Amino acid sequence: MDIVGLANYAVFMAILIGIYALLALGLNIQWGFSGLFNAGIAGFFAIGAYTSAIITSIPAAHRLGGFELPLLLGWAGAMVVAAAIAWPIGKICLRFRADYLAIATIGIAEIIRLVIRTEGWLTGGVRGITGVPRPFGDLPYMQSQIAYLAIVIVLVLLAYLLVERQLKAPWGRMMRAIRDNENAAAAMGKQIAARRLQAFVFGSALMGLAGALFVHFNRSITPEAIDPMIATFLIWIMLILGGSGNNRGAILGAAVIWIIWSVSELLTDRLPTELAIQAKYVRVFIIGLTLQLVLRFRPEGILPERQPVPPPRT
């Protein structure tokens, strides 16, 4: 173990945390501020990843695309397509309440996964897409990682500031009102259905962007990445642990969970090999246990939602 290695590992972790933070931010808009239980995060993540891959990758005979367009176009495309697919889904599914919406979105994510697996002409099917460019990918290992981290940090920061701005605006207060008491908000003349749809589409677009960042980092995508365990439920745990309704909490939750997930393996690897292999199964258990403990002892998360201070009476 040495400094350069540790630094490389830290940079790598920070990149993944950034990508997960974007997913958690997207979910925070949907669940934290609007009370929409989206259990299909993996689907929107996948849409973003595949869209950007198709737009920017080198051409291949067996699937759509390889348009070799600039990266920014790919990222914008990822957000637009994720939003465009979220729109009709939201239009239909948002009429469901809480748990019904959750079931519907699980179904949607599964449909998206199966379409990606089987429609080879579009997505390369089970082979996935390779040859996706990575910005600054030609630099030596460490520089390339740091450059990518810089991009991720800028985007996460930008997303954070924009979401934060939006939530401090009347729109944010309105969303909270709808979440906490739908009937009262409706009585105040708020268009519940349209507002919830906005939140759903907006959050999904951020998830799409996270997918795009992920695919360019790995230069490839296969349907295996759309595993609900790692692309849906892990993000729920991040948001709940960090504090739903709080954007900083979402980012913190992403960092804490990913660090537990990744670093715990480093510790168990010091054990003799037989035990170390068995300990890897425990990691999944630790994540579940963490969630249980948080829900039992601190259901509001590490950084709870800040209640806006009412303006002084005049």
Added chain:
Amino acid sequence: MNKKTLASLVGAVLGAAVLTAPAHAQNVKVGLLGGITGPIAAMAPSMLDASRLAFNQVNEQGGILNGGRLEVVVGDSACNPQNATDAATKAVNIDRVIATVGPHCSGAVLAATNSVAVPAGVLVVTPSGTSPEITRINDRDLVFRTVPSDDYQGRALARTLKARGITKVAVAYLNNDYGKGLAESFKAEFEAGGGTIAGYSGHEDGKASYRSDLAQLARGGADTLVIFDYGDGTGLTILRQALENNFFKTFIGADGMKSEAVIRSLGAANLTNFFASAPVGEASASLDAFRTAFSAAGGNPDAIFTTTSYDAAFLVALAIEKAGGDRSKLAEALRAVASAPGEPILPGEWAKAKKLIAEGKDIDYKGAAGDHEFDRAGDVPGQYAFFKVSGNTYEAVGEMK
């Protein structure tokens, strides 16, 4: 669990951490990345055991380089890119491995090599990533595999049919990665060789009747039907219905169709014109050596991908020895120890290999899963034979080139 047991447990873990981390300068660290959790969790333990058998043999027979030990760092690639890159990053940066065996799944291999191993200059040998996309990784000659790409069997079968004088076929394939991968590579090679594909269609699993699909395929006028499917599943239904309705005269299958269930259900008398291709590695001295050693170590040598896992690990060890531990020469060394010419080395013959390398002689590893003559992309051509039905079983009628 009270606080005391918890504390003693933590203490034990930390104690173990101190005890098992001795720093020997000559030791060489190798990563072993496998799908320990996730979709192939049931297959992974045998594969890891097979790889670890190879590393143990190295350590028992004189160790690596100047009497150092091969230290294995096991990582969980979980069959998805997220965990695979994480495991690879840790192995490469924290543990400083110079080569890895695995990851196991294709998607994990693509992500881990593209984003970690290749930029960091670490050799990767996967025992089970079969996707043709792995061939196309821009890998600076660092990515190898001991399992043939799905591409090979389809292409080999196309060439074999051409050699047997069959020029016009219809193709029915099961619409999943196995069936489709084979069908695509078969079609490309068959047409490139001047053959005609008179019908080409995928079918879904588990339907009661495929007669309309078959009638459609037969309309193209071919006498031969190539079926890429499983002989104990849909493939059997297709074969039966094609025979009953006399749609085709000759039937060809790939390894999935070479199932005893086909003979049991349809009877050998009806299958005189049924042929199948399947990988062979059976009955080689290398395989026997591996089977004996792995059984003795408590493993099941019939478990899937154990031979390729063993070979990947043994080849990595040979390459490290040959390169003198220099990571920049590993890929070149791997090609040297795996390819002819040279003194043949069988699985488990580490001491002999070490001696020959020390004497500067060329060696050629003959693996349990095949000879492993890597091509330019780091792929191995699978070894396949062409089988016909004979009595209640299959009999090889020729090798496939």
